[in-house]
Amino acid sequence: MSSPTDGPAEPDEHHRYACHLQALANVDADDEPTLVNEILQDPDQVMAESAVARHIDDRARLLLTDERFPGWAHTMTGVIGERDFLTRRLTEWTLLATIAQDKPWAPAQVTEASDWFQRKAVEVLTSPDALALLAGQGRTRRVRATAERRQVRRLT
Known part of the structure; x- marks a missing residue:
């Protein structure tokens, strides 16, 4: 019997989510595709995709200006398959990397992207061009104001 100080037991999916995040945080680049694929086989698809999305966010941020980003994104595209949310998130990180690496991009890609992307x-x-575009045409007041502040900060 549990004592009153033990509190309620952690649900199994919460434990698996934490284990997935821990494994992803420590995975070697060579083993990453296999681990992501294994996690995506979890019976709780919402939880599994959430863990993988968080990993994509973490890894993409680290690789944003790295020449390895395109190869990593290509590999992850093959692993995540037809999962709409993960595909959209990886596509938007790829656009962020394109802009961060000063490669060609189109203004419509930025103005038509999701609120999350902006x-x-x-x-x-x-990028002065991206920040100017978002300062003038960002979808929300928050995006426009933040872009404006970032532009001013770059000039001072």
């Missing part, structure tokens, strides 16, 4: 862009990008 918020992340004003957080991580330093």
Whole structure:
């Protein structure tokens, strides 16, 4: 019998989620595709995709300006398959990397991207063109204001 100080037991999916995140945080680049694929086989698809999305966010942020980003993104595309949310998130990180690496991009890609993308862009990008575009045409007041502040900060 449990004591009153033990509290309720952690649900199994919470434990698996934490284990997935821990494994992903420590995975070697060579083993990453296999581990992501294994996690995506979890019976709780929402939880599994959430863990993989968090991993994509963490890894993409680390590789944003790295020449290895395109190869990593290509590999992950093959692993995540037809999962809409994960595909969209990886596609948006790829656009962020394209801009961060000063490769060609189109303004419509930025203005038509999701709110998440625009918020992340004003957080991580330093491109004067991207920040100016978002300061003038960002979808939300928050994005426009943050882009404007980031532009001013770059000029001072």
